[in-house]
Amino acid sequence: SNALPEGYAIRPIARDDYSRGVLDVLRVLTTVGEISQSRWEEQFDYWKKHNDQYYTLVITDKNEKVVAVGTILVERKLIHECGLVGHIEDIAVDKNQQGKKLGLRLINALTAIGKDAGAYKVILDCSDHNVAFYEKCGYVRAGVEMSLKF
Ligand code: ACO
16 A cells, blocks of 8 residues: 555654654764754755755654655756756665655655656665665666765
8 A cells, every 4th residue: 555654644844843853863874963953943944945946755653753754856957958857865764663665655755746846857876775675666776876075
């Protein structure tokens, strides 16, 4: 089925998700560091102001705690007649909540946002370890990620 577990919900990120544990969920992905509430609010307000470009969704459990989070960025290009490309970024599902199809639901919802925005494709970078997960979401291998870290 395509349903979330009983009592769970998927929705756009909200300003008060700071107190619902959104940053702790992201810690399964990488270093988040210390982010004060005011710094969070500044970042949230920036996203909100650019809401044709930044779309972040969260999944909450029956206690309204954030258990999954993910973003799609919509890039405006010149190629493909000023085409749009969606970039999926920073997908994280709480360690204790993995394997319940929350990741799959999140990717499906973010992909639909990209498609509805008019993107001709959606792309993402991931480790070899996550290839099978993204294949289950309908994605196929394409290209190689290059990076230069500072
Ligand atoms: N290897 C193989 N299969 C996998 C893997 C994996 N690593 N992870 C999930 N799957 C499979 C599941 O078994 C399931 O298959 P099924 O439909 O046959 O039962 C299917 O993929 C869907 O799995 P979900 O239950 O939706 O996966 P989950 O909710 O656990 O989310 C995720 C997957 C996002 C990778 C999660 O484990 C996680 O947060 N990991 C740590 C952070 C991370 O790696 N994030 C992604 C970084 S890449 C990026 O952000 C663009």
